[in-house]
Amino acid sequence: MRLAFAFLLIGLVAACGRGVPEGARLVVAGDSVMAWNRTQDASVARNLSRLLGQPVGDVSLPFASVTGSTGRGALNITEQVSDLSPRWVVMNGGANDLRVGCSGPDTRGTLDTLISEDGRSGAIPRMVSGLRVRGSNVLWADYYTSPRFAGTTCGRIYDEMAARTERMAAADPGIVFVDMGDVVPFSNGALFARDQIHPSVEGSARIARQIAEALRAADPALTR
Template sequence: MTRWMCLALSLGLLSACGRGVPDGARVVVAGDSIMAWNRGSGGSVADVLQQELREPVGDVSLSLARITSGRGAFNIPNQLESVRAQWVVLDGGANDLSGQCECSDCGPVLDRLISEDGKRGAIPSLVADLRARGARVIWADYYTAPRYAGTACEAPYQVLEDRLSRMAGADAGVTLVDLDEAFSPEDPSLFASDRIHPSPKGSALIAAQIAPILR
């Protein structure tokens, strides 16, 4: 087994130790490692939301999860396959971009995720499915991580944000939360030692941006 596979397995097992979805949960969190990070210490986005809202919050997020590929719970649509909730909070797309285009020539990957007009692709299909189940959707758009600030990796994420904005603008039941409005890549206290994932303070800040909408 390669070192990368060992790391992936470790991250997956750590993130799999979540609460799942309690019966009657009004809010469920899904997505990738930005949502799942700090779960082992009780400080993930879902953990903080549960504390802030004082009610059970489901959590099916998993590190390394993707929108357009990945098996089982490593596929974000699969995470939500049987979920029925009033609110679904999620993110996604970073692992698709990093795994399939490495921050350059990302047009085809972006198009598979979401079309330029925000109406087609894997993300709009997932959101439409959730809306058809009666859920309101909060999509957390990525912050700029210190490791990638000022590099070519920023450009695809700006395109993704623009397309997500068009999707959300077409449906009052979809809210786009731009994490860059609160996160600064110049504040190291918001980030884990890898300079990508949120620190416990960072996860709490994400939850603080989302909680007022859920109330």
């Protein structure tokens, strides 16, 4: 009960500061990796806003899932982006569908529900396709490996999800794929919060710098 209450409290606090400023050409969506450090004004979205010199929307929320397995509304990443059509949506997702530690009774079946082996079907491609149809470009930020799951079966499941989402991105020039593990290696404990899962303030800053560089390369006019 105490743990559930703690999760609820974290979620309520992290929800503060969510929203999309008028005229924002960039919106961040997804789960706690994106939302973490928001209360310290140091989330991925806040760092992106400073790096790119423009307002950045943020609809991400801890415990959010792609399929809505953790809840409706903002806890469903598909619903987070259902009415969005900015120039770019930066997003992640899937971890809470797979559950912490990949502890679901059918983890591989969940992965297949999220995204097929060829990256062309499943909940993630449908969600991204909806954004593309509305004219948005998408930057998909693949998960880093956290110290708690490095070398585990769960880590291998995430590696497979990364390969599938990278195939999805390769099939559409309007989708950019970045691997957060390139800038947040599990061997550097300073880049992780105390839970050894979420990013520290510096971890979020590194992720934002990586994303900003990828956006500048893909769309030089974005910062004009």
